[in-house]
Amino acid sequence: MRQTLQTVADAVGVSRSTVSNAYSRPDQLSPELREKIMEAAKKLGYAGPDPMGRSLRRGRAGAIAVLLAPTVSYAFTDPYAVQFMKGLAETAERHETGVLLVPLKDDDEDALATVQSASVDGFCVYCVPGWFRAMKAAWARGLPIVNSSYQGDDDAEAMFVGIDEAAATRAVGQHLIALGHRRVAVIGTQLADGRVGPVTLEAPDGIESYVSRERLRGYRDVFAEVGVAWSDMVTINAAGNSRREGEEAAAYALDRAPRPTAVIALTDVLALGVLDALAARGLSAGHDVSVAGFDDIPEAARNQLTTVRQSATERGRVAAELLLDPPSDPASRHVVLPAELIVRASTGPAQKGNL
Amino acid sequence: MRQTLQTVADAVGVSRSTVSNAYSRPDQLSPELREKIMEAAKKLGYAGPDPMGRSLRRGRAGAIAVLLAPTVSYAFTDPYAVQFMKGLAETAERHETGVLLVPLKDDDEDALATVQSASVDGFCVYCVPGWFRAMKAAWARGLPIVNSSYQGDDDAEAMFVGIDEAAATRAVGQHLIALGHRRVAVIGTQLADGRVGPVTLEAPDGIESYVSRERLRGYRDVFAEVGVAWSDMVTINAAGNSRREGEEAAAYALDRAPRPTAVIALTDVLALGVLDALAARGLSAGHDVSVAGFDDIPEAARNQLTTVRQSATERGRVAAELLLDPPSDPASRHVVLPAELIVRASTGPAQKGNL
């Protein structure tokens, strides 16, 4: 039989409330009595107030959920995501709150049930398609939701933390344009389903992945300004967001004629793969072909990669804070963090020669 | 005002219990009534049974905690850990259970409070020193605890899932011995605190990190059998479990005379760093110097690394299953999974020449 507050109270000869106070509001009772209670609790093997009872009464679960799709490992394989989780978890801990992982592997009944029955105070959506039924279930809970990488139909209610993706890629584009680049290839993931290699898209607008779509929009807009049509930009779909898959995708850009003077990757991880592909062909990044990434993960600096710096931990921190205490002012429920173009040696003047 | 079962019950004109049954035990009421209830619930904006109330009544939190030290990112940076988490999370999901991350960054009051107030049904300890106060707090909760990488004082109660670390490294050692290796260096992490580089240890037994200690023991024992004394084996402490830090540590082994004929890393990630260090010196792995790792992460195969294969996802799966439904039989609360020596090109006959 588990011990409860009542057991301890009876043993000491005080009321439930007093034992509760001994744990949660020590200033409400005399130090001597508190000491006596704690001693009795220890003797009885009472483990302290049960979190479930407390949660029910207080109306606070003491945890926030992170919705992850399609798999848990996706979120942890990406170094950017790891940093995000770190910021989130650390902030949560400071608020005595845990982080509940909810993998939405299949958007099936199990996933639905998990979302519906998660004891949490809010949801953080990291990379989940808006049409997931599990997302609807999350909305139905009526809890605060902060959205860090997707734009769905329900955005009016959702809080948001992120950067202006399109503005960031416009900055990268301007940099490349100033260096004379006009023939470019863009490598990303989830541009289209399944297919790996060059894809033909009427416009970025149809892309489901929020991040890919917005980043591509920035590039489209800025290159359009200098007369490079969207249809002249080669877009290549990578199988996944890994260095190796980036390298594979880069082959489609580098082995075509005329070779692009610049290969733009939508993430640093992919860009590192592009660098590998260049090295394998004896090409020099920043000289023969320029390469740009996105995120500024630690590896980016070590490889002299031109990229966009955004603080993943900061983003995680803000996400947690929005969830744990949602501002009433609608304007501050939508946080746009700064992002900064970092120019390194992987980008240089466009080579005129290699048509 | 939030809606409850009662609100819906009143609206439909039935009892609370019936509404509860409509959600949790549909077979207990007529389909028509259930339909009517669901409709009313939707109209009223009732989100379904509140998980906290349910948890309290059912006595089941619907989540398991993973205790992580010293930081969340540690668990996600290591590819082996990522796989472990994946196995754990997927199994948990199948049981309609979430996974709560509890970072024990500092073993401070916050961490203690988080452990004490986590609404969970059990704890999974992944890599936490046994002396952490937070561990004591976890024990005090009286919940099932499964331990996957540490051996503390409280082991009588703890469940365990893992491999026979020492037996596995003995197998690697035998393989190296058969190839003629007698002069070896071992690279690991947390062999001693702080210091990076060669460390002098009387014996592996004093090492706090369970994994490092057990793996070293295996090597000590098997080399002792062929007359190589523990004191003749160079042990090198790496700053952390990363490829780069492995490379740094490898320098201490490779740049000494006489150079070891084999460099043993206690993890694949470190071993990859050793390979980098070899490449930087123009040495060939498996020919000039043999290299062995541990874990068989995907990168290991791609780099022809001799290693020990153990299934991380399987380990995670078993951990979750032990927690969610602890076997009463003490013997089956201690699961030892198989591990297998995988010989690849990174190990070869010892070079006699380079004294």
Next chain:
DNA sequence: CGGAGGTACTGTATCGATCCAGAACTGGAT
């Protein structure tokens, strides 16, 4: 027609804690 056996639903007790209004006591000022 009476009783056995189902099905469909109700009502109360309960899970373990916290909140809050108020009681009892203490000590000091009037």
Next chain:
DNA sequence: ATCCAGTTCTGGATCGATACAGTACCTCCG
């Protein structure tokens, strides 16, 4: 002696749900 303010502790109501025993009703069978 009386009143007041402050501290310490109590008891009942409450959070939202589920378990379970029990009631009402319906059907089938001898």
